[in-house]
Amino acid sequence: MKNINRVNRVKKEELLVDESIFSIANGYMGTRGTFTEGYGTEYEYNQTYINGLYEFYDYHYEENLTGFPQEGQKFVNIIDGTNIRITFQKNRINLETCNIVSLEREYNLEKGITLRKIHYQTKDEKYDFYLEETKFVSRFIKELIGIELIIYSPNYPHEIKVKSFLRQSKRNHEKNNDPRIQTLDNSMEIIAIDCEKGSITSKTERSKFTVESTMIHNVDLYNKVDDKMIKASGYFKIDKPLKVQKYVIHSSSLYDENYEARTKEIVKKLESLSWDNLLQEQEKYSNEFWNNSNIETTNAETTKLLNYNIYQLNNCGGESDIHNISAKGLSGEGYEGHYFWDTEIYMIPFFVLTNPLKAKNLLLYRYQTLELAREEARELGYSKGVKIPWRTINGEEASPYYPAGSAQFHINSDVAYAIVKYFEATNDIDFLINYGFEMLIETARFLQEATNYHEGFYHLNSVTGPDEYTTVVDDNFYTNILMKYHFNETVYLYNKYKKELEKCISKLGITEKEMKVLEDIGENIYLPFDKELNIFAQDKNFLSKARLNLDDIPKDKFPLLLNYHPLYLYKHQVLKQADTMLALLLLDFEQLDILEDTFNYYEPITTHDSSLSKCIYSIMAFKLNKSKMARKYFNEVLNTDYKNTHNNTEQGLHVANLGGSYIGFAYGVLGLRIHRGYLKLEPHRMNDLEGFNLKIQYQNETVTISLSDKLVIETTGDVKLNIYGKMIEVSNVYKTDLPE
Template sequence: MHPLISKDSKWVLQEDGTSKETIVQNETLFALSNGHFGTRGSLEETSRTPDYSYSESTLVNAFYDSEPIEYGEWAYGYAKNHQTIIPVPNGKKLTLTLDGETFDLETGSTTDHKRMLDLEKAVLTRTFTWTNTQDKSVDVKIERFVSYDYPELLVQKVWVTPHEDGSELELTAELDDLKEMGQTKGHQDSHDPRKKVLKERRFDSTDLESEEHTLMHITPHSTDLNLIVGATNALSDASAAYHRDGNTETWKVETRKSQTVSLERWVAYGFIFTDESEKEEQSRQVDDLLSKVKEEGYDSVKEKHLDYMKTFWSTSDIQIDGDDTLQTGLRFNLFHLHQAAGRDGLTNMSAKGLTGEGYEGHYFWDTEMYMLPFFIYTQPEIAKQLLRYRYSILPQARERAREMAIDNGALFAWRTINGEEASPYYPAGTAQIHINADIAHAVHTYLQATDDTEFGMNEGLEILIETARFYETYGHYDELRDGAFVLNEVTGPDEYTAIVNNNFYTNLLAKHNLNYAIEWVEKALDEKNEDGQAVLEKVAFEKAELDAWKKAADKMFLPYDEKQQLTMQDDSFFHKKVWDFDNTPEENYPLLLNYHPLTIYGHQVNKQADTVLAQFLFSTEFSQEQKERDYNYYEAITTHDSSLSRSVFGMMASDIGDLEKAYDYFMDTALMDITNMQGNTNDGVHTANMGGTWMSIVYGFGGLRMANGTLHFSPKLPKQWNKLSFTIQFKGRTLQVTIKPEGSEYTLLEGEPLEINHFGEKKVIQ
């Protein structure tokens, strides 16, 4: 059992002791967030002992700074500006002083030090006993959670119980505005392209007037974003001497043996606004919120939070009987996945969630292809909001298409926060035009699973039209291929193979994107849906486009090697030399950090699943024999240097009937961050892998597929488990699936009777 996994509960990660290395390692794992903001699991006194922290950042989703990208050689259409999520004022900073000595893990003696992350409650608890150099002791308990009921709110409470009478206890709470930028030292001097160095504070701050709270207005150096941050506190001992100095509040009390003193603390990170004239109104809202929750009290706010988490787990928990470590690890992944999702229709999910600054807080295709399925089938309202973010950046996507000389349609940015392309390396960025089809596929999956016609005939329809238009314009008919429709100079999911013709994944997804658009445009025309008609008019749709899309979809070129009977990743892939895996030392992985891109591009070597992912997504379109041949070939040349890879190979292993291999891959994905398998968990959790873990259970072992609006299951239970159970939402129903060695059970927990397909046999669940 991993040392973090509690022996007493399948819901708890527990850290014991004061090991500097362990505390730093767990800073990411113990992060708390709610989609609006997140704060890493650093210690309250980290500013005194910075070696106990890698990056104690608090991050607000989509609150970023920007600066021009500097190119040695520039070309037209290159991404113009960096977009980098920036740490905001630290609301966790608390100081405890006893008879003039200030607590930290290097002063006096700290015993019984424990930190526990309760996944069920989403509460981080820290307990310890501290004895100062004068042999005076206190017991300390600190709780921390991020509210879902009040998405702006970080909530903390400290209990201090003295062992002796007559000492002077001093508690200080500070809203640290980061004048000394020490939050990103873990990134300094890094050549890892997944990181960006922040060498200085990237925002300006102004203190605002408030009768009883701390309020601060902050603005990044180079964007027009604004944020109000506020804090308020309440001490249990009314007789305490109190002093306030700017953003710092201090209380002094004389200790009484065994009489606990508690401090409740609320920190509010307001919602982003772009017009500074709104500052007064936004400040008032934060001020009012702080007054409200202070009056409401810690216990009441916490109780609401616990009720929310109970509801979340009732629809999202997965239960495994037979492996307690895996059970906790799986819940850890679902917990962080849930924390990461933007919920306002204007923000999304970054590759690291809000747990770290890796990838600069950018949104990728990860959301749609790896994370969104979890939300579609457990929390469809959040799934809709994530898709609405993509709709909100359609204007920027249209402009990007024009920059790419495409006069019709839209091209979504490969990596972005504000909708504009922020990837400076176009071969592994802009060239990944499959992102359009990834988003379209997510829209179509959501619509099939929810029957949300209102969204489909509004935002969904517009996205499908504009993405289809792009592909039809970008591609062309190749007479040397008997008039097949081709997509040249693209990069597929495998970033170790760049700028190729006819990447199989891209072409197959584009084909389906075109068909999705045809389906929903015809639905809008046939049903004379008012919303749909308005969208068609808005985008100046012409019926001739339907014929163009149908022709492109029908003639889409999908490369295949008849001689080897293998699906070709692209036109040139099989003409390259296979990478010399036998003579590549272990320390040279990941390859991207140790070999020039051209060296990698010239070989048959995959960073992650590509063709295998395409066949997984549309598995019914391929024979089992074909999938197995392709799986074996591509698995042998895949490094899994990307965290997105293993879950796909595991799910396809389930599909082709290799349950042992599926289980091994699943074990890697389920515990990836807890074991730091990729070696970079310090920069944030791997949210796409976490989504892949859920998919591995539901799509892999559960065998879930959706075809023509019907759920199909082909369940398989690994021999290591006694039982597997999960719950999904589908078209207003709640369905529980239980898989046992002797068979599977389907239970309708809520909603109208539902027809499903079990191993090809129709069943009505009621």
């Protein structure tokens, strides 16, 4: 059984965190795990999002320098239909009026639904109310949310009132001062209400998206328009369980130009579909998902969290090239629904290995927004190529703080890296010809123009690496070595597929001379290395800075960014997240003495204040056979949201970390790496993780990797593997012992 269960979590913090944990989504749309009947508290705030649907807002700078983005984008809390109030004797059933005798919640990952059973008792102990809620965002009809509420009381003799809403959800609770969070109060403007149909049409004023939201119920409720909302009410006895089923449909102009026709089509479809039909479809989708993605290990807790994490990752996007996957997916408002390089480096590996089509969609999103990336390159002063935005929804750079935003030039190579790995894992030559190679070239052109040749080496000045506790530096190792990889692979693919790429080469005016320049940079890019320490330096000057002793800093001063001025952080050797180590992972750097010294140097000064960090250290610790540390980090990765270790899961799931769970397992425990022409494996066995089973897609074959007494590889066709340094070809089954 693949379930997440939580019992009796009714404190404010628990409820808000569980809204994220029990958030449901289908990649296109998501809604948080609020109580359908409402809490009745000031922090009640229902949120439903459509992936890629955003509104603009003006940025204000006290010093508005040239090229700063003038508009922000934020995704929108659309018209909400997830609230059904139950009223008894003029009181609503909720946390304020009743005591909670028991609360059980379940995320059923096999059925693709959330379940909640709650037993309310009125404060005078007179009445008991039992509610059972089932919710899903449909995998069959992408615009559909299904909610079922079963209401029963053994001792309340009167009729209750059921009042189901379609309305703008309003925030009542306090805003947060965290720079990583903006609030989405600015909702949609209602432009039409159709009481009979039970629908509200709303739009975003500046970005011009329209959403038609419609609610349909299985029981007779009377629709009434009141203060820009629709209330559907009815009175019912609940001496026997009353079953209220509600469908909420959100058709939007983002996905259907004719969103009204789309609504009609769905309404019609629903006439011939029962609630159970929809649940069956939901389960069918889940079955397929697990069939491709299921992970089994000998540790039940690890298995449970791993599967939950990838299940939620899969819900976040990648269904279309119109959207991407935001830092919080569709589970919360943190980072305003923005897409980051998290996608390419932390999330795409999961899709490449389990569902390459979704990986392709995510990369195509970058292709679709390339023109805006071109404009951003010009904005930054460059005459060539594109600069992939550091944060965006619609493809325009929206980073208002360039030192930890636009200055991250590495994102160009991150995208290139993901393209190359996607291609290596799929051999999707059509993608390369039609999209991938153009992106490799255009992202390279920008970087090439940004380099500076000086004293025998190419340098990249004034850029920021992944670690945001050191910004705008010269020769960030990560950026430079990723660029090296990016340029080398581009030249390699050019030489190998010159003929296939003919059209693209001609369209982009690529010349041999240009390729020579890329090759030269690839060979002679400066990579800062400290001989005495035998480590790569995070950047040219990093090692000359004062090393921050994290043990001296009080626990309540973390995350440091909320407690120290950026200049204080920037002048110290201290990391928010893996930087050099991430590069060494991605490049599969194999010189173990340097790898170990570099790990030992950076690990103690890494705060992991970013959730993009621990999975990388876990993987590298596995690589270095620091099993205890590796396992510790891996556990922390698995539990980031489940145990709310960053204290902000209420703002949404840490989606990069969900992907980090997968690579923590695949790259860490299994030591898997995708290489040109082969897969590399170096599995680890541990006391509390003796065996596992994982299925991946690789070059159109299915590969199953199991560890029990032996390591067993099963494939559906010919696959080249490198197992513990030994190259083999497997066409069916391969068995081997693990080395001592």
